[in-house]
Amino acid sequence: MTKRKTIFSSVAIALLIISGGCSGFVGGGEPVEETATPTQTPEPTPTTTPSPTPEPTATTPVATEEPETETESDSGELTKAEKFEKFDENVHRLYRGDDDNRTLVETETHPENDSYHLTVKMRDTTNRTKTVEDRLNPLWKYYAIVKDYNYGDTYPERDHTYIPDTVNVTFLREDGKKFQTSYIKYLWAYNYANDEWSLRVLMGKYSTTFDEGPAYHDKWE
Numbered sequence: 001m002t003k004r005k006t007i008f009s010s011v012a013i014a015l016l017i018i019s020g021g022c023s024g025f026v027g028g029g030e031p032v033e034e035t036a037t038p039t040q041t042p043e044p045t046p047t048t049t050p051s052p053t054p055e056p057t058a059t060t061p062v063a064t065e066e067p068e069t070e071t072e073s074d075s076g077e078l079t080k081a082e083k084f085e086k087f088d089e090n091v092h093r094l095y096r097g098d099d100d101n102r103t104l105v106e107t108e109t110h111p112e113n114d115s116y117h118l119t120v121k122m123r124d125t126t127n128r129t130k131t132v133e134d135r136l137n138p139l140w141k142y143y144a145i146v147k148d149y150n151y152g153d154t155y156p157e158r159d160h161t162y163i164p165d166t167v168n169v170t171f172l173r174e175d176g177k178k179f180q181t182s183y184i185k186y187l188w189a190y191n192y193a194n195d196e197w198s199l200r201v202l203m204g205k206y207s208t209t210f211d212e213g214p215a216y217h218d219k220w221e
Helices: 002-026 080-096 128-151 186-193 199-207
Strands: 103-110 115-121 166-172 178-185
Touching (some): 080 103, 080 115, 128 166, 128 178, 128 199, 178 199, 186 199
Parallel strands (some): 115 166
Antiparallel strands (some): 103 115
16 A cells, blocks of 8 residues: 555656656746847938028129210310311311302211211212212312311311211212212322322222212213
8 A cells, every 4th residue: 555655656756747847848948038139220310401591682783884975175175076076167168168169968977987978969960070070079178178187287286086087978969869979088188198199099099989879870961
């Protein structure tokens, strides 16, 4: 009886040991420390700081230069426009003293481009001699002023800006219709007055400037 108890007791102890051993393997023997999985920390999203809007800069208005009006200087020097007016007076004086009573219809000064325009009425475009003389007359009057300027006493200051560089001429027929046009250059008159050009060269230059107008004809008597 005692022996049976001992066997039962031994079996019970063995079962307890087996049961305890199984529990130990399932748990990993010694308690295993739980490894913490590192949590990924999200990177901070860069915050965009808005740039301050620049304040509008006050713009100082730039003064626009007004075109200067030619006026007489403090020294008493005449402007180009005033000098051309004196030239115009001289032209009118020469026509008033014309022995053949040629008609000066109109004159215009253009100091901005150094030119002058005169309109004359021809005496008789059916007369060849008078027509030739009337066409040459503005050239001789201009030449007289240029020569007087360079060698006379009318312009003692010898300022060539008194005389337009170009004189444009419009010739009208007796009925007022445009017959011809031409022009004269200062250098031509000066070269002739200074004996650098012959009369033939001067006439050749001047003759090339003529253009026929709507009322032009060559019906001479």
